[in-house]
Amino acid sequence: MNAAGQNHPTASRPIVWTIAGSDSGGGAGIQADLLTMHDFGVYGCSAITANTAQNTLGVPAINAVADAVLQSQLDALMADLRPAAIKIGLLANTGQVRLVAGFLRALSARGERIPVVYDPVAVATSGSRLTEDTTAAAVLDELLPLCTLITPNSQELGWLAEVEADTAETILAAAHKVRGKHASALLVTGGHFEIEPGTTADLLCRGSGNVDDAVAEDWLIGTKIDTPHTHGTGCTLSSAIAALLALGYPLKDACVVANAYVRRGLRLGNNAHIGGGAGPVGHCGWPDQLEDFPRVLIQGSEQAKKYGCYRAQQASRYAAEFAQPDSHRLGLYPVVDSVEWIEKLARAGVRTLQLRIKRPGDDLRRQIEQAVSIGRDYDLRLFINDHWQLAIECGAYGVHLGQEDLQDADLKAIQAAGLKLGISTHGFFELLYAYQYRPSYLAIGAIYATNTKDMSGQLQGPEKLARMAALLPGYPLVAIGGIDLARAPVIAATGVGSIAVVTAVTKAPDYRQAVKQLSTVLENN
Numbered sequence: 001m002n003a004a005g006q007n008h009p010t011a012s013r014p015i016v017w018t019i020a021g022s023d024s025g026g027g028a029g030i031q032a033d034l035l036t037m038h039d040f041g042v043y044g045c046s047a048i049t050a051n052t053a054q055n056t057l058g059v060p061a062i063n064a065v066a067d068a069v070l071q072s073q074l075d076a077l078m079a080d081l082r083p084a085a086i087k088i089g090l091l092a093n094t095g096q097v098r099l100v101a102g103f104l105r106a107l108s109a110r111g112e113r114i115p116v117v118y119d120p121v122a123v124a125t126s127g128s129r130l131t132e133d134t135t136a137a138a139v140l141d142e143l144l145p146l147c148t149l150i151t152p153n154s155q156e157l158g159w160l161a162e163v164e165a166d167t168a169e170t171i172l173a174a175a176h177k178v179r180g181k182h183a184s185a186l187l188v189t190g191g192h193f194e195i196e197p198g199t200t201a202d203l204l205c206r207g208s209g210n211v212d213d214a215v216a217e218d219w220l221i222g223t224k225i226d227t228p229h230t231h232g233t234g235c236t237l238s239s240a241i242a243a244l245l246a247l248g249y250p251l252k253d254a255c256v257v258a259n260a261y262v263r264r265g266l267r268l269g270n271n272a273h274i275g276g277g278a279g280p281v282g283h284c285g286w287p288d289q290l291e292d293f294p295r296v297l298i299q300g301s302e303q304a305k306k307y308g309c310y311r312a313q314q315a316s317r318y319a320a321e322f323a324q325p326d327s328h329r330l331g332l333y334p335v336v337d338s339v340e341w342i343e344k345l346a347r348a349g350v351r352t353l354q355l356r357i358k359r360p361g362d363d364l365r366r367q368i369e370q371a372v373s374i375g376r377d378y379d380l381r382l383f384i385n386d387h388w389q390l391a392i393e394c395g396a397y398g399v400h401l402g403q404e405d406l407q408d409a410d411l412k413a414i415q416a417a418g419l420k421l422g423i424s425t426h427g428f429f430e431l432l433y434a435y436q437y438r439p440s441y442l443a444i445g446a447i448y449a450t451n452t453k454d455m456s457g458q459l460q461g462p463e464k465l466a467r468m469a470a471l472l473p474g475y476p477l478v479a480i481g482g483i484d485l486a487r488a489p490v491i492a493a494t495g496v497g498s499i500a501v502v503t504a505v506t507k508a509p510d511y512r513q514a515v516k517q518l519s520t521v522l523e524n525n
């Protein structure tokens with residue numbers, strides 16, 4: 001079985017191209033790209049830009065192919081094997097940069113929206129130069145505007161920005177300079193510098209795709225893995241991201257999963273026997289251990305001061321490590337919009353409930369007070385959605401917040417009042433981000449499409465849910481979104497201890513029976 005969990009090599013697989021150099025030593029370039037793509041269950045095609053003569057000790061020759069040779073490979077692929085994503089690696093000279101940019105421009109002019117990940121390979125891990133000095137200008141002017149994401153290491157970032165980039169401040173400044181007026185995102189990989197001793201940090205800068213919109217900057221921090229066998233990490237990372245984009249992952253999720261895939265390969269690679277120099281990173285399958293995933297830096301935390309992205313206002317409200325619930329399995333968790341429902345469901349034996357009032361009237365406080373009072377009578381775990389101030393004032397059991405609430409809500413006050421905190425997440429990146437707060441539970445959604453709320457673009461499906469749940473065994477996890485009795489067994493089998501539902505209970509012909517049946521599914525897992 002490969003990393004994507006596929007047993008059947010003939011199952012339908014997205015096609016991903018790599019336009020890159022061959023590494024005769026087998027550790028980087030096309031060879032690393034195809035191993036990675038296979039591991040993620042996509043079908044890899046290649047267009048070779050250079051036949052490098054290379055081993056684990058260095059790069060004796062680059063051997064760029066002629067433009068016509070590169071063009072003929074691209075044309076052959078386009079005629080038959082259309083890509084769902086393209087990874088670009090080594091472009092050995094300005095002519096190749098222009099040729100590939102021209103090819104991508106023609107695709108774009110035909111309305112093809114294919115994600116392009118460019119790893120601007122300029123310097124090998126061994127320190128050898130791999131491309132002509134003059135290619136940087138062509139990259140910036142012609143190729144970058146056509147890319148979804150570029151993934152330079154700090155040396156390559158310095159090469160493109162024409163500055164030294166080896167501290168948090170200089171990396172941030174160089175990233176802004178390179179990104180310039182382009183909408184492409186940038187992931188600066190952190191193997192070559194240490195902002196905190198013993199750690200690595202990748203900087204992800206991403207916008208909405210619209211050049212005028214604000215750019216989100218996130219640092220992805222990991223414990224440094226002590227191994228000399230790092231050859232091919234950049235190639236592996238960028239092809240993993242391309243593979244995940246082809247599989248439909250949002251960019252930020254693709255970046256954190258690919259980061260974990262590389263870290264797993266460094267941790268488990270065990271390639272000391274390959275060559276006399278720096279051996280290749282391993283290709284070791286889907287990252288299923290939390291230790292391989294990066295920690296997403298929170299801008300209100302003290303640590304953010306070291307990374308040039310500290311937000312004092314957020315810091316004044318920041319808190320982590322919230323009170324844990326009495327059980328990590330919260331069971332059936334109906335989310336309802338009235339005190340009447342809270343009372344009916346408490347009587348029906350439900351123990352975990354949420355009051356979610358989206359159009360509050362003048363009587364909001366009274367409704368929350370009544371719900372809290374019922375909660376006390378029935379010993380409920382009653383969470384109040386959104387209205388955290390009233391939840392504190394009324395002494396609720398807990399609060400449920402969305403990702404966008406985390407910057408503004410007074411988490412310190414919620415924690416100081418002893419309230420439990422649940423946080424919504426949609427995908428791997430948000431799960432890692434929310435986990436940094438160590439909330440009382442993490443909700444993962446939307447598992448399926450739902451009529452209750454527009455969750456388009458944020459659907460996870462049961463396979464991703466299972467992968468996310470496997471990262472946090474024993475942590476209180478809640479699955480939400482489009483779950484009904486028919487789907488509940490698959491969801492419960494992922495290991496989450498709780499299923500949150502709206503319509504499966506509130507629109508059921510017999511809500512008491514729905515409560516019984518859904519609770520039974522959870523109890524049997």
Ligand SMILES: Cc1ncc(COP(=O)(O)OP(=O)(O)O)c(N)n1
Pocket residue numbers: 333335354356385386400401402403422423424425443444445453478480500
């Ligand atoms: C258990 C649970 N999970 C997720 C949500 C969604 O919360 P949020 O992202 O804050 O969105 P709204 O519910 O406010 O629309 C939830 N309410 N409960």
Ligand SMILES: Cc1nc(C(=O)O)sc1CCOP(=O)(O)O
Pocket residue numbers: 335424425426444445446447449450451452453455480481482483500501502503504
């Ligand atoms: C309120 C809500 N939040 C979601 C999330 O993914 O964050 S999905 C959702 C709606 C859940 O309703 P139903 O059970 O009717 O599908």
Ligand SMILES: [Mg+2]
Pocket residue numbers: 385386400401402
């Ligand atoms: Mg909310």
